[in-house]
Amino acid sequence: MKIKIERPDEQAAAQIFARYLTPDLPLDPGEVERLGGGDPAKAVAAMIDATVAEMYRADEENKFLEVTYQNGDKEILYFRDFASGAMIENIVRRAKKLAIKRAIAGEGSGIRTEDLLESIRREYKENEDLPNTTNPDDWARISGKKGERIVYVRTLLADRDETRGGRSIERVGTGQYL
């Protein structure tokens, strides 16, 4: 069975954000002042605009994956190509957590735009609903933009931290040997 769900475009994404990022949430007072002139609703709208713009930017920083199709063609996919309602909900949830962390640390309260921007990156890095990159078959189900089968997927997300059972792993340079 195949269910195709349309990916939200920028406008749809903003609407979805507005469902989760509401003016009644604790917002950073400074941002409410600066972005909304004291009006939380206006501030939220500005925060959403900035977040969507960041998420939908097709540039170097937002490159997510390089897929190789069966016929050998390659294509770069960006964050926006994998945007979904669930993802947006997660981004807002992450942003709230970041704000709470900051409040506990006594570094100011309320959600800031930077929390949202930071959460985009983390969400893509850690989203477990995205298939493992080593199983192209799963990807064929998700994307396959050209109707061609994807045979290889390479993650392009920069500065990916490696961890294993709580211990971090450092990559060793191997010069002329390996």
Place this chain on the structure above:
Amino acid sequence: MAVPKVCGIETEFGIQHLGGDGNPVASSSLLVNAYVGGLARAGWDFEDEQPGNDARGFAREGALPPEVETHLVNAVLTNGARYYVDHAHPEYSTPECPDALELVRYDRAGEEILRRSMRAAAQVLPPGQRIVVYKNNSDGKGNSYGCHENYLMDRAVPFSRIARQVMAHFVTRQVFCGAGKVGTETAQAGADVPYQLSQRAEFFEEEVGLETTLKRPIVNTRDEPHADPQRYRRLHVIVGDANLCEVATFLKVGTTAFVLAMIEDEALGSPELVPANPVQAIRQVAADPSLKTTIDLTDGRRISALGVQWELLERAVKYAEDQGLGAVGGEAVGREVLRRWEEVLHGLETDPTEVAGQVDWCAKLQLIEAYRDRHGLDWDDQRLAALDLQYHDLRPERSLFQRLPTEHLVGEEAVLEAVGSPPRGTRAYFRGQCLARWASAITSANWDSLVFDLGTDPLRRVPMMDPLRGTAEHVGALLDSCATPAQLVARLSGRG
């Protein structure tokens, strides 16, 4: 110039637990554990793998709960190989080998490892129980398990070209590397075929695809390079039989390396040899031990499997003249492949019994024909099927293959050496040597990296993204100069 055809073979062995409870997963685990229990080894690192992707074996879909998988044994050996349980089978993946002859040696080492495993398992099993291993590809009841080959290729070659141009070879190479089978197991193959060249051919249903256990494709598209994906491709070949004849393994790998190198160098020439109906053709060729049947090519020609192989050989000879043998194992091995390729085609054409010492299906057929004549049996007699199975039995005292005077390419001593030591000409050398020296400091290993625990945080991952580096030549002196793994890691990165 094509990249050197680094190669390897993954064999899933058939397993029978005499007196056991019929759980092949438990039996396979016991078998592998019994062997690796006392060895220097590291756990397999799944960082870059999707083990669920490797769904193979004769267990029917849904027969095994997936959670079973996570407890399976998985070890890397000091010869650079991986020995593990893949679903319901013990599986041995040879280390990466630089040429077909070296691969024969490591394939044979795998048989020895399975034999040692059977003996080790006998020590721990209750009286009256035994685990028996077969190097074959089907349980005789319609379930097939694989013997896959892997070849290093240049990423720049479009996959579509590989798929189109290699098809003719994959359909017809079974004339010398088929392992032979009494009867058929699938509806597609039909019931009226007494003997087939290949164990696996009748199980192929698609031309090109990703699957390996259902709707099996002749050209498999799995693309996990286990190497730098910008430069390399690993062609995963699932269309072969497991061979016992050393010459058959040598030719299977050697000729395929030639064909792939020619595809890479755009030297396969014309006219292009492309079967019009590959799936039908591979079964048709398998079903005809007379080798007379002809298959349709897309250009309208009809040609026998031997005819296709003669054309490929002719082109390979020209390729060797024009471009040398650097990509196909070097001068000695490359020449030997060409010489034996010609010899086996000539023999098959003249009288297949002539090549019974080189080709499994011929050896087995001769054996079975003799038995059938002696006892006046029909082809569907169960005793013939039993004889077929016994050909593949790895127990020395039961193996029918071992009683035959087949030709050997590798000495027994060289095989035993390969059980514990890695090939010198690929990165398997680095993997195997590190494991032999510092197994306790290696927390995990896989094809393209080793993770060292030097006692302090962080763990160190040593990437090995090039199968052609990490050879004895590259790292032999380095390894000898290091007394500890910490020294090795420091020197690798140019500190110390």
